[in-house]
Amino acid sequence: PCQVERAERVFAEAGVRVPVLIEIEVGENRSGIIEEADFLTLLDTIKCCPHVPFGGIFSHDGNSYNTENRETLEALSEGAQLRTLHFADLAAQHGMPCKTVSYGATPTFMNHVKLLPGITELRPGTYALMDASQGHAIGTLDRCAATVLASVISKPTATRTILDVGAKGLTMQSRTEGICATPGKGTIYGSEDVHIEKVFDEHAILNDKAFHDSVEVGDKVRILPVHICPVCNLYETAYLIDGGEVVGELPIACRGKLQ
Numbered sequence: 683p684c685q686v687e688r689a690e691r692v693f694a695e696a697g698v699r700v701p702v703l704i705e706i707e708v709g710e711n712r713s714g715i716i717e718e719a720d721f722l723t724l725l726d727t728i729k730c731c732p733h734v735p736f737g738g739i740f741s742h743d744g745n746s747y748n749t750e751n752r753e754t755l756e757a758l759s760e761g762a763q764l765r766t767l768h769f770a771d772l773a774a775q776h777g778m779p780c781k782t783v784s785y786g787a788t789p790t791f792m793n794h795v796k797l798l799p800g801i802t803e804l805r806p807g808t809y810a811l812m813d814a815s816q817g818h819a820i821g822t823l824d825r826c827a828a829t830v831l832a833s834v835i836s837k838p839t840a841t842r843t844i845l846d847v848g849a850k851g852l853t854m855q856s857r858t859e860g861i862c863a864t865p866g867k868g869t870i871y872g873s874e875d876v877h878i879e880k881v882f883d884e885h886a887i888l889n890d891k892a893f894h895d896s897v898e899v900g901d902k903v904r905i906l907p908v909h910i911c912p913v914c915n916l917y918e919t920a921y922l923i924d925g926g927e928v929v930g931e932l933p934i935a936c937r938g939k940l941q
Contacts, residue, residue: 683727686734693733701737702728703782706769708762710744721769725776738782739773740805741766746789747815748860755861759795767800788812789819789861813910814869815862828920829871829904830913832886834897843894845878845886845903851916854881855909864908871904878905 686702693700704724707714715721728736743762749755763785770780784803791806808816810827817823830851836844857864866877868886876893878886886905888894897903907913914920918937922930 683724686724686727686731690731690734699733699735701735701781703737703740703784704769706739706741706766708741708743708765709758710742712742712744714741715769718769718772721772722776725773725778729778736773736778736780738780738784738802739766739769740782740784740803742805743785743787743790746787747819747857747862749789750860752793752861755789755793756795759790760798763798763801767798770800788816792816792820792825808909808911811910811914813913814906814908815857815864817906818864819861823869823874823906826871826906828910828914829906830868832903832905834899834901834903835885837894837897837899841889841891841894843888843890843897845888845905846884847886847905848881848884850883851913852878852881852886852905852907853909853912853916855912857908866908868908869906871906 689700689702704721705714707716715724725736728734741762743758746755746758749758766783766785770783773780782803783801784805785801786805788806788808791804792809812826813828814823814826817826830847832845832847832851834843835846838844852868854867856867866879867881868878870876870888870893873893876888876890879889880887914934915937917934920932920934921928922932
């Protein structure tokens with residue numbers, strides 16, 4: 683409740699009303715309300731805060747990334763939705779019906795799980811651009827819309843190729859479990875079986891003879907990141923391309939705003 687009380691003071695001072703959604707924990711063990719009693723206490727606090735009106739609830743089944751197959755994904759999704767809807771019912775019984783009941787994650791959305799009546803909003807995030815791990819979750823990389831452009835800068839052995847991008851441009855994130863499991867630290871666009879073996883701050887290392895023999899120093903290659911979301915925040919500009927030609931630029935407005 684203390685977060686709501688602090689928000690009330692800020693918004694009251696500013697003379698605005700900002701609706702709030704309560705997050706419900708549904709299995710990811712990241713954040714959100716767990717106990718029903720805590721949920722009702724929070725509702726009572728919101729009821730006393732006129733500048734923070736209750737807007738509804740939301741949940742995120744990010745643990746869907748680690749499900750083993752489509753069947754376990756569907757079961758997890760159903761359980762997450764049922765728990766979300768249960769808290770929506772509790773709010774209604776408490777005299778505070780939800781305007782918004784928001785649910786979702788990219789793996790469940792992209793695999794077309796059944797949505798239960800009462801869910802009013804879906805929140806898949808990564809699906810807008812997709813990435814290598816989400817591509818593996820649906821069995822194709824064809825839906826991936828964002829790549830990182832890099833240059834071949836060295837071929838020091840008969841199999842090793844070095845690119846001029848590393849953790850500072852791709853992150854060091856990997857996914858090794860579940861339907862989103864993805865080899866390496868990035869996948870070469872157009873060569874789905876070629877993966878970055880490891881990254882340093884500013885270097886990516888590949889050990890693939892066929893790829894090594896197909897490129898020369900100075901060649902440009904495109905990389906599908908393992909996880910596009912944090913990668914976007916590493917760049918100032920996104921370039922829109924069509925058939926290999928740059929047709930536009932988009933500033934990444936949230937870059938460097940974690941202050």
